[in-house]
Amino acid sequence: MPNFGLIPRLLRSRPLTKGLRYFYRYTRPQAYRHNETLWPFVKVRRDAGGRLAGCELRGVRGPATTPLEQLARAIDGDAHLILSGPSVAQIDYARCRLGAVMGVNGSIALRRQRPSLCFDYYAMLDAGFVKRRRDLVAEVLAQDLTLFVTPEVYRWIAFLFDSQAVRCRIALFEEVHQRALRPRARPEELEAQLATDPGLVLFDARHPVHAHGFSLDPPRGLFGGGTVAYTSLQLLAWLGAKTVYLHGLDLTAAAGPRFYESAASQLPTALDRQFSGHIEPAFRQAGRLLSARGVKVYNLSPASRLGGDVFEKRHWSCLLSREADPQTIVEVNP
Template sequence: MLSTFLKLAYRFSHSAKWRHNERLWPHAQIARDAMGAIERFTWRGRNVPLARRAELQRLRRLPCHIIASGPSVADIDYDALPMHHVMGVNGAIALTERAPVKFNYYCILDAGFVRQRPDLARRIVARDLVLFVTPVVLARLLDMFPMSAFGCRFYLVDDIFKRGLEAARTTQTLRADPQVSASAAFFGDESRLGFSFDIDNGFFHGGTVAYFALQVATWLGFTEMYMHGLDLRDAAATPRFYETMQTRAPTRLDDEFATLIEPSFRLAANVLRARGVRVENLSRTSALGEDIFAKVDWRSLRRRNLSLVVPDEAVPVATLDSVPADGAPSLRPTGTHGHA
C-alpha cells in the first residue's frame, strides 16, 4: 500500500523524463565519481559495498563463455567443455544443478526475473562472483534477501538513456556528450540502438540481457567470447533450458527480435569485428544469422587447446590498440531486460 502511494506521489511530482526513477524514490541515494560512474549506493539508509573498476578491467588471455538461457544449453556437455571465465545471465545459474560450472560474473537487468524466480536469484547472489545490476535490480534484491544471503560483489550500471536518479537523456544529448560519443557506437543518427564499450557511461538495452552481457565482457577486457544458449527463436512457445511449458516466464523476445534484438547484435558484430574481438555462437539453431556471429559446435572448442591452463596476465586495457569501426576516432576497449 505504501509503495503504491509513493509511486503515485512520485508520478504526480515528477515529469515523464524522471519516471524511470519511481522505484528508487525516496529510499535510494547514488554518488558518482568525476567520470559519472556509480561509486556509492545507499538503500533505505544502508550503504552497499560496490566492486571497483580498477579491480576488474584488464586484458584477458583466455576466452569468456557467456551463458544465456536458450534450450540449446541442454545440448552441451559441460563436463567435457573447459571454461576458464564464465558469465551467466538471469536463470543460467540453474545449470549448476547438472554440471560443475563456476560462474565468475553475472548479469541481471530485469527486476521481474528476481520477483518471478527468487529461488534462482538467491542462488546467484550467494555465489562468489561479480554481479552486474542496475540500481533498481539491486534495490529489489536488498528488499528480498537479508545481508547474510549475499556472497557476491555488486557492480552498478545504468541504462545509457536512463541513469539512476537523473533525468532521461535523448540520442541527441548522448551524441553531443564527448565522453559518451568516444566510447559508444550508435546505429544511425536518430536510433536508440548502439553498443557501449564503457559501461560506466551506460549500456544499450538491445532487447535481451545477453546483449548487455556482451558489452560487459568487452568492457572487462575479453577479446574472445562464446555465446551459449543464444537461441532467440520461438521464445514464447519454447521454454528456457531450466523451464517447462507450465513454468515458463513471459518474454518479449519474439516481438522485439526484428526491430531491436537482431539489429543490435548485427551492429555489435560489426564494431567488435573491426576491433579484433572474436565472438562465436554455440547455438546452431540461433535466430541470429551466420553473418552476425559464426555458429560453431561446442565440441570444436576442445580442439582449440582451450583446456590449456595459462597465466591470465594482467595487461592495462588502455594499452590496447583499437580499430575504428566506421572511420570515427578509435574507441578505447573498456567497454537489456528480458530473457535470453
C-alpha cells in the same frame, strides 16, 4: 534469509510500491519517468566524473558494492556467455573446456546438474526475475563471482536477501540514455554528448525503443539492446575477452521455455516482439564493431534467430578438448 525489519517489509509491499510509482509518474516530467522504480528507495552516489559509484537504500543496509572502474579487467583470452535459451540443454558441459564464464538470470541452474561448472561473472537486468525466482538469485549471491546489476535490481536484492548471506562482489551499472535519478537524454542531446566520445559508440540515437550503441567503457554507461545478453557482451569485451562464445542465444519464445523452466513455470518474454526492430539490429552493429576491433564472437545456438552473418555459428563440440577429440570442431551453416 531476508531482512524482516518493519521498513524493508513495508517497502516490499506491492500496493505501497505501486502507489508510490504512480505518484512519482504523475508528479514528475516525462524525462524522469524511468526513475519511478527507484524513488524514494534509492539514492545513488557518483564520482567526480559523473560515473555511478554506489547506492544508498532507504530503510535497509544493502550489501557492499564495487565501482566498475575498480574491477580488475582480468579476462585474457576466451570468454563464455551462458544464456537461458533451451539449446543450452544440448551442451555437455562436463566435456567442455571453458575459459572465463559469465551467466545471466537463471544460468546458475546448470550447477544443479553440473556442480563443477563455475561462473566468474554474472549479470542481472530484470528486477522481475529477482522477485519471482528468488531461489536462483540466492544461488548466485552465494557464489564467489562478480555480479553486475542495475540500481533497481540492487534495491530488490537488498530488500529480499540478508546481506550477510551475500558472498559475491556486486558492481553497479546503468544505461547511457536513462541514467539513475537523472533525466532521460533526448536523441539530440545524446548525439551531442557522444559525438566525440571514443568509449561510447553511438549507432542510432533516434531509435524508437532505445538508443543503439555499444559501450567500450561500461563505468560510463551501457547501451540496452533488448536483452541482458547485449549488456553482457559489452561487459565481456571491456573485461578483456578476445573471443566470446555465446551459449543459448536462441532469441525466440517459439524454441520453448528457458532451459531451467517448464511450460507451466515459464516467465514472460518480449523477445519475439522486440527481435526484428530492436534486438537484431543492435547485435548486427555490435558484431561489426567487435570484428573491426579484433574480437571474435561465435554463436553456439544452431536455432538462433540471429543469422550467421551477425555472428559465426559453431557447434558446441568446438569446446571439447582437442587433445581428447581433435576432430570435433564443427561449424554450423546459417
